[in-house]
Amino acid sequence: MNKKTFNPIDILSIVLIFSIFYFVFIGSKNYSQVAVQQKGIILSVKYLPLYSFYSILRVFIAFILSFIFAIIYGYLAYSNKTLEIFLIPLLDVLQSIPVLSFLPPVFFFMFSVFNGSRIGLELASIILIFTGQVWNLIFSFYNSLKTTPRELDECAKINRLNFWQRFTLLDLPHASINLIWNSMMSVAGGWFFLMACENFSIIDQSYTITGLGSFLAKASEEGNLNLMLLGLGTLILIIILIDQLIWRPLIAWSSKFKLEEKGEKEIKSIVLDWYQKSNIINFLSKTFVSPFDKMMTKIFSKKKSSSENFTVEVIKKIASYIIFGLIFLLILRGFEGLIKLISSVSLKDWILIFKSGFYTFIRVILAVAIGYMWTIPVGVKIGINPKLSKYAQPIVQILASIPATAIFPIILLFFLKFKGGLNISSIILMALGTQWYLLFNVISGANQIPEDLIEVSKIFDIKGKKWWSILAVPAIFSSLVTGGITAWGGAWNSSIVSEYVNFGGKVYQITGLGSLISSATQSGNTPLLASSTLFMAIIVVLFNRFFWRRMYTLSEEKYHLE
């Protein structure tokens, strides 16, 4: 520990903590005021910090919920073979459902529980953000549990670690690296759909939840470029700050959880050094974290005698039967409801759904193709050149973290003047939102091309087209597939915000599944919403199963670099 009782970092931390307190205070005081003043938002710079604070809070509450949910879901799927059969395919489907489709059920539930109060609306918004964040976290934790090294698992069993000890000493540390990367992706997803989650219409009634997202949405509704830029600038600033203050230190810190050391460069973070030297953080961890850990350990290590053990087993068994029964009933009921809903959709609407699906399909393919077209050459150039990648990586990372939805209105401003402008901007938005997955994967793939293969191609003077077809593309094939799967899913999801927009006081829409879902939400046409969502989920899942999975096996078998 530091001999000095106080260092500059502590002062910084104190300022930070107190400013948070201040914001919470001001926020709670102003909230009702702001909410009452107008059913919506005041487009003024004065309120921007406050709105940002609300949005940050919302995204992080949603993230914490997602995290907890992911841990529970992951454990359930991992530890119960019967549940696993349900839960994992279910996850596949849930992941392919766009955020907006969750809106009506979440909204009406919250509306009725909280009697239409602001709290209900607030919670609805948080849950919406949650539905955009949680799925990849679950996958990540579940996969980590599945890949726990056998010897560590056995060691934990032989030394009788209780649940809490196992969780904190083995499962969580082992999962941490993947969880942190996925958390970054999740929070980025939260920002991406922030506008849709804070400002939505349902049954022709629009709801605005005060926040940066609704600020941006309102600014674009009014077509006010200055305010749009201002909001966007604030958002970028927040994202950079969060990146530097939270994610980078976390990533640097988590390198100690690597199972094996490979010759990778270590990611450094000055902020992490600050944190580690900070007395306040030491103090906090001593006064709160350690006692909490002790308490949990105690709770989970209550000794069971053998007779208790037996009753516990019986109770567990009965409980699991009840849970299964409930799940089964729920599925049955849901299925029945779904059938009823869908059967009430007219043939004309079905034709519309198929047509819309086809159009969106074309747009998604185009968007992913555009993404591939520029990311492959650029990514490979960066990836095989260590000097270039050192400078390019951080820049790319920051660019990638800017939610494309926030730039979208600015794009619209230019393209809406032309005929078919929304069509073009819709594809651009899809491409903008998803190209980063491709770029990251291409760079990391190209990074791993063995040096000797590059040398061989130099010696035999393999250049141009040949170089790409013989060396580069096969070598990064598996990265192209991994990036492609994510990009493809993301593009479908973003169709809901790109095909239907409220801009400059007017609603613009083009034929597509996304706009169908958005307008069905708006008009409260639940049967149409359910069936078009279902249709989208089916397309995405089927394509994953039959196209991407095949590509994936191909990459594993043929283009595997050892």
Add this chain to the structure above:
Amino acid sequence: MNLLEVKNISKKFQFPGKKEIYVLKNINFNVKEGEIVSILGPSGSGKSTLIRIIAGLIKPDEGIVLYRNKVVTDVNPGVSMVFQNFGLFPWLTVEENVLLGLISKEMSIEEKKEKALKVIDTVGLDGFEKAYPKELSGGMKQRVGVARALVVEPDILIMDEPFSSLDILTAENLKDDLLELWIGNKIPTKAIVLITHNIEEAVYMSDRIIIISKDPGRIVEEIEVNIPHWRDKNSPKFLSLIDRVYTTLTGGEIEKEKEILRASKEILIVPYARVGAITGFVELIADLGGKTDLFKIGTELYINLEDLLPVVEASELIGFTNYKQGDVELTEDGEKFVEADVLKKKEIFREKVLENVFLIKQIVRVLKSKANKRISEDFFLDILERRLTRSEAEKQLDILIDWGRYAELFTYDDETDELILEEETEINLEK
């Protein structure tokens, strides 16, 4: 007194779409206080499953394990384990890893720390308490593994191939240090169960060797080692014991193969040895004068028995060598093969596999009967899968393709997953 009793243990595994297969069958033995028992067997003999049953990590299908006359139902309370790949938590320091052993014990943290530091000192890691595993060498890592197992002062220390991922010198060093702790009564451990596939290690360390065979894992023999510690590895008694263990272990295997061979020419399985390994082995025997002690090759070249065995079996099957009671001898064809140039070698190899390897002959016959001289690999995989699991069948076909390619009998197209007959080769099947 019997610390541990293993009674009629059997364990089956279910392979998808196939009958259950016994990996362990009717295992019976005891471990008494004050002895080191080695369990020795080739890979696939289920020895690792066996000790996990003893430790209570896996439940047996039949039989029971008794610890101090009490049936083990959960994790065995008297047991602590050292793992092959150390099983260290990379995110915990040496001290924290050792403390993990005491995590469920009821004592104060100070007491735990004192105990941990003492045991870290005992295994010779003083000064490394705060180091992370990745900063340590393999030998030191395993010392942490041993320390963690010893800190709970277990009655029985189970060691799962603890030296096999260390280099030779480090392993020897650690073995001696461990024996010193044991002989000098510096640790309260009452018995050690050591899993190994290294014969010399078993004879050097243990008081009793239990030899297990594979398919299914059964106890073949129990051999007492009545040589006091420290044992001289060059003494006649030591060497003759090694020979005895060796013959039991290899003899059984190869005799069994021979029996099957004699019983039917249509033997399905070929040993998992690639052509490169077989030619290398045959040339090595020639260099050693055409006849040599198999065990010598193993120890001199530091090759594990289980790596060597398939190669010996393969070259025997093809007809290049003969194995008799621990000795390998080159056959006439084997000598011809060694002296031939590259092309001639292929020719001899081709003749011999067509003569002796039923499956190769079968593949060539099928390919010849096809008009386009090619057929999907699935055809053969399906046939093989009647007797083998999917992954075994794939491995089997892999080897057959390797042999067929070298012999220029047929080749394999990776794009279409097909086997293709080599057209130019004149193949006389009747020979």
